[in-house]
Amino acid sequence: MQVIGALGFGLAMSIVFVMVESRTAAPIMPLDIYKNRMVTVSLIAIFLTGFGMFGAIIFIPLFFQGVLGASATSSGSFLTPMMMGVVFGAGLSGQILSRTGGHYRIQALIGIAIMTTGMYLIGNMDETTRFGTAVGYLIVMGFGLGTTFPVFTLAVQNSVTFSVMGIATSATQFYRSIGGMLGLAVLGAVMANRFASRLAETMTDTLSQALPPGQFESLQENPQALVNPEALVALRGSLEQTGPEGAAKADQLVALMKSALAGAIGDVFTISVVVVASAFVVTLFLRQSKVQSEATSRLSEAPGVADGD
Template sequence: MLVALSVAKDQGWTSFQVLGLLGFGLAMLVAFFIIEQRVKEPIVPFALFKNRAFAVSMVVGFFAALGMFGMIIFVPLELQGVLGASVTNSGLLLTPMMLGLIVASILSGQLIPRIKHYHYLGTIGIVLMMIGIYLLAQTTTSTAQMSITIDIVLVGLGLGVTMPLYINAVQSALPMRYLGVGTSQIQFWRNVGGTVSSAILGSI
């Protein structure tokens, strides 16, 4: 399916190659789901998705990674194409995102144990990410570099809040024997989101 998304821009969404690859990928997903339901030790324990906190955490992790990898891959290209930034400078402009991520991760880690309804922090993080990504999408040749930096920091702050929070949410919601599986699933769905991000955004 990722190959189909990657070649769709050149081959066309209704081409035989793209539709064939999408169909084959969908069939493999169905087969994977059926097999995972029957094996004793599944890679993806779908039964855990009945737990609301677990399911929400996986969905948020997927889309957070989709946004993060989309930023890392395509924002430098946008800065080069729209603002005429050099390859080095366009890469350096992503540094504020990582700084924002680190600072927000540390602060949210300190706040989570002190706030009863800490899931509201996750909502704040998601909103910050969405605002930052939306503002970056509005970049034009007249956009100031400081404005872009602030937008990138917003995305980093949002990521920094959501990443540790939803790991904590999963570990708090699952029984002890599922902690390892649940925690690994967060990283699994983040990896899937990052992979899908490069394929989908590259085809647009």
């Protein structure tokens, strides 16, 4: 109910914001810019790719630590290859746009396609995946994501007048952040629910009965034992006290939890793939035009609705 209430309040405030902005003489966010197709399509695509990007940043370290057994420090460092891919992709895409006057739509579609491919590969990883393979998938995803960064930003900047360029540019970051926050909320809930259900499906009666009362339910709610060495030692200790087969039961339980977590994160990336793929569809509506070489061509246009109508 708290989540529903917060969403309802946010929706109500958004409606109030739009009503106020549509009537004021000097709006913070001129609504006219949304009449510009280049701006609207770009912001929607940015929102959707942000949904997938922030999900990856949060759940990838959890996969490395909880499923592959990396340490807390090294699991975070595995994001570095992805960010290097982002930087390289953004730099290359920006150079192509600058030097060749590349087309917005073509480059954006290529970037989203590469990003979607990388996310699909990540979603199919499991506890047998090698570290090098996982890093390769992250680089692919990061490169595709980075390719889209300058494209949508320039598409927005070059389709509005100078008077609203700052507002339009800041809107790109705003929508990416909003997409990321929504992605974290939705994907976090999906991951938690899918982990609990997958663990319940694979848990045997022998294992569940060997655990102290209430511990299985606790493990379903939070896979802390997979990422906290102390919690893992305590879990193993509680099972080893049950008899000679306690150690084997502990190994079996940890294996089941790793499999459940890998599957849950895979489900998260499946949803992310669908969302980012929808950004591909949205980008098809981006007007096929080259980068403007002379920004002064916008000076004579009406405020906020330059050449992207």
